[in-house]
Amino acid sequence: MTEPLMRRLQARGERLTVGALPWVAPVYRLMPQVAEVIELPFAHGGLQLKARRSLARQLSGRFDVAYVCPNSLKSALLPLLAGIPKRVGYLGEARVGLLTHRLKNPPKAQRPPMVAFYSALSGAADSGNDRPQLQLNPVEVDIALAALGLQRGAYDVFAPGAEYGPAKRWPTRHFAELARRLELPVVLLGSAKERDLCREIADLVNADQPGKCRNLAGETSLAQAFSVIGAAKCLVSNDSGLMHVGAALGVRQVALFGSSSPLHTPPLNDRAAVLWLKNDASYQPPLDCAPCFERECPLGHTRCLVDITADRVLLNM
Template sequence: MTRSLVIAPQWIGDAVMSEPLLARLAARGEELAVAALPWVAPVYRAMPQVREVIELPFAHGRLDWAARRRIAATLRGRFDAAYVLPNSLKAALIPWFAGIPRRVGYRGEGRYVLLNQRLPNPGGRPPMVAFYSALAGEAARGDERPRLAFEARVVNGAARDAGVEPGRYWAFAPGAEYGPAKCWPAGHYAELARRLHERDGLPVLLLGSAKEAALCRQIEAAAPAACRVMAGETSLMDAMALIAGARGLVSNDSGLMHVAAAFGLPQVAVFGSTSPEHTPPLNTRARVLWLKDELKLACMPCFERECRFGHYRCLSEVAPQRVEAALREVLPTS
């Protein structure tokens, strides 16, 4: 059996998008360990094909040369192959230091010495699932989509700790690490929460990181009867479990959007500055609202963190009523 080490990407959404690659590798008999930063490691714990998750103690953006050498020394002789998913030079250092015989990845940032099986860098912004799956060296398949799974006890435990019942609450993920040009307005989220709560009487859990807690409190203040702030109060593992147990999720283009898609949850994703052609929620129960064709804004998609014109029309003109209607479309009929 081939023992393989996967060097994980640093963002939650990208980690989710790498699952089809890992499924391919496992299906052909490779035993997988994943080396991941702590904030994405829980994603790989929801992939049954991963035998081991190795958490990397690196700060975001730092080379940490000595620490990488130390970790590589503990891995020497354990693996036959390594798949380096990020394109950075530093991501390829551990497999090289560890002397892993076959080291696969894109050429990236001048990694000719570090990798010995290199793919040419693709142009533009390719779909991320295909981008990662190509590292398996197999022909692309159009039906691939990420899949995550938790045991029922994990989902039930997270719901119990949050004081809710599985299937009897909504989840919103109103933040986005990239910036405000990805974020549907807080007032729109609040109005949608009020509409859902008035119709179904179910609470709305506002999920996200500690950085997004202030935004979630703003939404809660505008819809106090409907909302509960969970951002910054749960681990990523628990947030993922709460998503898995929710009736449905509404989000921006974000990592938690991809988590919901991988659990097959009914969901609506609001896109603004980014494009669903690049990072769509790969889920038959997903609806995407992106007003490029309707608004005919020449700037869409701009891929900027903030709107250069200051109006954020690509997001603000997506009405809460429209999001609610899209969400109702994908809910089970029974």
């Protein structure tokens, strides 16, 4: 979702270095606008001031401007410690003294779609046409598919995980039902943390149709996962990072929304079908509770996802 920002900055002549955590660094290496990617050696949680000061010394004097995309205090520390003179970001978490150019941070309910939210850091007006774009090297895709024993367009991909929590995940039994009804085999993608979730789906499907469902969660690099998605016939996913990868690659996809909102984080892809019961006038009783943006359903039913049927997804594939 930050790729359109990269495109804007590069188009006006800025040379871009991106500081990213190791799990997301491969995304930026696929962006031709990015000249350099620095993997940040920070663990989740805590300020880790010693590590930040050490890296800041290495970066001192190299940069004129820092665009700080995350809203956290710690994300704004490194540019300050590195002495970068212009530091642009949104207000939040006591960052007034850390940023030199501060944008007002609207409440989440009033925040624009995240692509526009990030693109605004460039200082340019929203064009309304910013869409994330990723380009894969065809040779690298072929190499990845050959290593995994896959053929272009001969499988569908499911990404059943969502790091945020279960209130964003379509039930595993629904994924399994959908897989059983598809003509093509299904490849399951996700992180190592989602391996068991994907195994549950694969076991349900393969018990009736041996070999129909293949679990690659935690078995591929991020670059390989991108190749698998880019060469698939269709991607079915929750509102997740891999959903946005599919959108940026322009693949046919069905995106399932529950506790979150496609008004906030839509898949910006003309080939995407979005299923969200909140805006379905025929769904009764209405989902007055959505979007709640909670990790787990506060009401305990998660009907925003449970009531999306495999039939409905199939009709949109």
